Amino acid sequence: MTETKSTPDDLNVQPRDIRFAMEDARAGHWLGGDPVGTAVFNALSLTFPDGERLFMDAVKNYRHKLSGKLLEDAKGFIAQEAIHSREHHQLNSLIDRERYPVAEIEALVRGRVKMARERGKMAMLVSTIALEHFTAMMAEMHARHRDLFDGAPAGVEQLWRWHAMEETEHKAVAYDVFQEVTKDWSPRRRYFIRCRAMFFVTIMFTRNISRYAARLLEADGYAPKAALKAVKRFVWGDPGIFRRGWKTYLAWYRPGFHPWDQDDREQFADWKAEFDAAVA
Incomplete structure (x- = not known):
């Protein structure tokens, strides 16, 4: 049960300081007029500032123990x-706070992040590696x-593509x-710890995002049960953002797993070229 693999030597984790024009998201249901999809991605976005x-900090806690390429990758991460x-944070600021329970959701996110921090440095890091696999x-x-x-405004669509591309680029840094x-x-101990973390992260992350999105939909006039049903259909059915990547998800439970067992850089090559050019 060896776990000695690492990020490819020819991969550099390069920050791209891009500011996206997202003002059109202020209109409301920015995902092509779909209230459900908009609610799900707004719920995800609301977790990102505090979660990230x-x-x-989970990586910074151990930066003094790193050297060489891993230290450089950690800085890029x-x-x-x-x-x-x-x-x-900019996208979240465009959500109508008088209509939607944004402050309520942000408070819940902060509370969960606080609990994660209070569990200690290793617990923070283990939670991070599991969530990074989920986002990848x-x-x-x-x-x-x-x-x-x-159907999304150009700037918002670009934001999510850029984020996806960079999540893939740094998907193994915290793991390394x-x-x-x-x-x-x-x-064996490492395997047990990371599998236990993924088990709990899977339950909590999918449940919390669904609940946050349902609360946003309730502000659009959905009854609570109907809101949660609509969200679950979106995340588990069509388009199934929590379902379609199940093979990648399950790979985590394989002894000897490393995120770069699956090298999907080619799949993101055109997006990488686009955003590299944007900061050139």
């Missing part, structure tokens, strides 16, 4: 996540199903940090 600060947090899975699904943001700082652990 947790990810940054932190910079990428900081920019993601900033841009999603959704990014892969986005790249395979490129109609996901059809985990492997480095637990190198004296037995592979």
Whole structure:
């Protein structure tokens, strides 16, 4: 049960400081007029600023133990996540706070992040590696199903593509940090810890996003049960953002797993070229 693999040597985690024009999202149901899809992605976006600060700090906690390429990758990861947090904060600021329970959802997110921090540095890192795998899975699904943001304003559509591409680029950084700082652990112990983390993250993340999105839909006039049913249809049915990447998700439970067992850089190559050019 060896776990000695790492990120490819020829991959550089490069922050791209891009500001997206998202003012058109202020109109409301920005995902092609679909209230359900808009609610789901707004719910996701509302978790990102505080959640990604947790990810940054989880890696920063162990930065003194890193060196060489992993240290450089960690710096790139932190910079990428900081920019993601900033841009999603901007998108979140465009949600009508008088109509939607944004403050309520943000308070719930802050409470959950606070609980994660209080569990200690290793718990923060383990939660991060599990959530990073989950977001990489959704990014892969986005790249395979490129109609996901059809009907969204150009700036918002670009934001989600850029985020997906960079999530894939840095998908193994926190995992490599985990492997480095637990190198004296037995592979069996590492395997147990990361599988347990993924089990709980899967339950909590999917449940919380669904509940946050349902609360947003209730502000659009949906009854509570109808709102939750509509959200579950979107995330598990069509388009199934939590379902379509199940093979990538299940790979996590394979002994000896590493995120770069699946090298999907080619799938994101055109998006990477686009956003590299944008900051050139």
